[in-house]
Amino acid sequence: MFISAALVSLTVALAQVGQVIAHGGVLSYSIGGQYYNGFVAYNTPTGQKTIQREWDTYNPITNPTDGSLSCNTNGANLGSGQLSATVAAGSKVIAYWNQWPHTIGPVMVYMAKCPSTCTSATASSLSWFKIDQAGLISGALPTGTWAQGQLVANNNSWTSTIPASLPAGEYMIRHELLAIHTSDQPQFYPECAQLKLTGGGSSSPSGSYLVKFPGAYSASDPGVTIDIYSQPTVTNYTIPGPAVWRG
Incomplete structure (x- = not known):
């Protein structure tokens, strides 16, 4: 049977649309009042210029120890297309996601200090610290209000504040959604962008606030491997990862 190239192209395009609808990622940012486009997934990185690190798929990472968990x-x-956003410590960062379909699960935001330039840094080697998180806001696990529901209600966006006491320098910021609406496996959606921080203070996180990706999560974490539907009356949820460092 003859199948035209146009039909094949249409099939591939529709499959990609389905992936976008089912899953997602951060498409753009507002950082210190300045707007930045993100990387365009499913497109070649050649010619793209953005503060965001490359991410190639809207599909989730389902293994909490996956080697791509740092920045997708x-x-x-x-390379030459990699940019960094210059922003003052204490500024607000708004991440805009695609039309996010999931409303059950936590929102987490991390940062990491780059040893020299972030462009030359390997994300999995950095020490990450959490600057923001929210999980189950109210109600029970399967029916309550979650941070991801709030994200959806707020035009698919999430606003965080960079700690004002962080020293100036180059940092990565990492936004992550953990969708737990399925009973069989977690769905991690991490994205990273590069910052050049100005101003700031002299406080830096240490000890238990610092984690690696992968390494921060395990399948045995109660907030990672969880069947919310088998616990219809439970009203508490443990967000995975370290405590939030507030400076």
């Missing part, structure tokens, strides 16, 4: 697949810098 493949998390590489864009």
Whole structure:
């Protein structure tokens, strides 16, 4: 049977649309009042210029020890197209997601200090600290109000504040959604962008506030491997990862 190239192209395009609708990622940012486009997934990195690290798929990472968990697949810098946003410590960062379909699960935001330039840094080697998180806001696990529901209600966006006491320098910021609406496996959606922080203070996180990706989560964490539907009356949820460092 003859199948036209146009039909094949249409089939592939529709499959990608289905992936976008089912899953997602951060498409753009407002950082210190300045707007930045993100990386465009499913497109070649050649010619793209953005503060965001490359991410190639809207599909989730389902293994909490996956090597791509730091900045998604493949998390590489864009070479000459890699930019960094200059922003003052204490500024607000708004991440805009695609039309996010899930409303059950936590929202987490991390940062990491780059040893020199972030463009030359490998995300999995950085020490990450959490600056923001929210999980189950009210109600029971399967029917309550979650942070992801609030994200959806707020035009698919999430606003965080960079700690004002962080020293100036180059940092990565990592936004992550953990969708737990399925009973069989967690769905991690991490995205990273590069910042050049100005101003600031002299406080830096240490000890238990610092984690690696992968390494921060395990399948045995109660907030990672969880069947919310088998616990219809439970009203508490443990967000995975370290405590929030507030400076």
